[in-house]
Amino acid sequence: MPAGLGPRRARGTDPVRRSCCTNLVGVDAADISADLEHVLHTADQIDARGTELAALIDADYAGRRPVLVGVLNGAMIVMSDLCRAMHCHVEVDWMAVSSYGSGTRSSGVVRILKDLTVDVAGRDVLIVEDIIDTGLTLSYLVHNIATRGAASVRVVTMFRKPEALNAPAEADEIPDEFVVGYGLDYAGRYRNLRDLATLAPHVYR
Numbered sequence: 745m746p747a748g749l750g751p752r753r754a755r756g757t758d759p760v761r762r763s764c765c766t767n768l769v770g771v772d773a774a775d776i777s778a779d780l781e782h783v784l785h786t787a788d789q790i791d792a793r794g795t796e797l798a799a800l801i802d803a804d805y806a807g808r809r810p811v812l813v814g815v816l817n818g819a820m821i822v823m824s825d826l827c828r829a830m831h832c833h834v835e836v837d838w839m840a841v842s843s844y845g846s847g848t849r850s851s852g853v854v855r856i857l858k859d860l861t862v863d864v865a866g867r868d869v870l871i872v873e874d875i876i877d878t879g880l881t882l883s884y885l886v887h888n889i890a891t892r893g894a895a896s897v898r899v900v901t902m903f904r905k906p907e908a909l910n911a912p913a914e915a916d917e918i919p920d921e922f923v924v925g926y927g928l929d930y931a932g933r934y935r936n937l938r939d940l941a942t943l944a945p946h947v948y949r
């Protein structure tokens with residue numbers, strides 16, 4: 745008999761269901777919120793801001809077909825929200841770079857871990873970023889994409905920290921603190937939080 749079609753078992757005794765439940769313990773909302781200190785932006789605030797940014801981008805690129813380049817992994821959520829809120833034609837591509845490792849400070853060295861698949865020569869490129877801290881990652885990416893002959897290279901980011909270099913004016917400035925959620929991680933975790941929040945000190949111990 746195919747899995748799942750047998751007689752109903754009591755919750756927790758079915759081996760398949762039990763292993764699913766074990767996996768889900770790690771993403772339980774109550775678990776995650778115990779690790780948070782302050783919510784800086786709620787999901788609703790972020791959503792409203794995303795809609796405004798999408799309208800600005802639509803107006804700026806009217807009649808053109810920009811290539812949106814998301815910076816993995818952090819920009820996965822802002823990219824999916826932004827591009828669905830836009831009405832102009834877009835293409836989507838991704839780059840993955842590393843500048844942080846598993847710590848909370850930029851290492852200062854940017855390495856390309858995954859490159860573009862679209863040829864951006866002659867194209868209008870809009871880099872989609874989650875947050876700008878020092879600005880090092882974006883400076884590197886803007887320069888790198890410009891040298892491939894892109895017609896224009898611009899940046900949209902949801903958040904920026906106070907010291908960020910060359911950050912777009914529209915980005916929401918947040919305090920100079922390490923934040924998680926809305927795609928941003930600490931050591932690979934917390935990307936699935938809908939709010940943007942700081943972490944409680946016990947997480948770093």
Ligand code: IMP
Pocket residue numbers: 815818843844850873874875876877878879880881882921922923924928929930
């Ligand atoms: P920058 O090169 O210092 O501007 O760092 C940019 C990248 O570092 C972003 O794309 C994020 O992935 C990551 N980053 C910067 N600040 C934070 C933070 O507060 N939390 C999580 N990731 C961050």
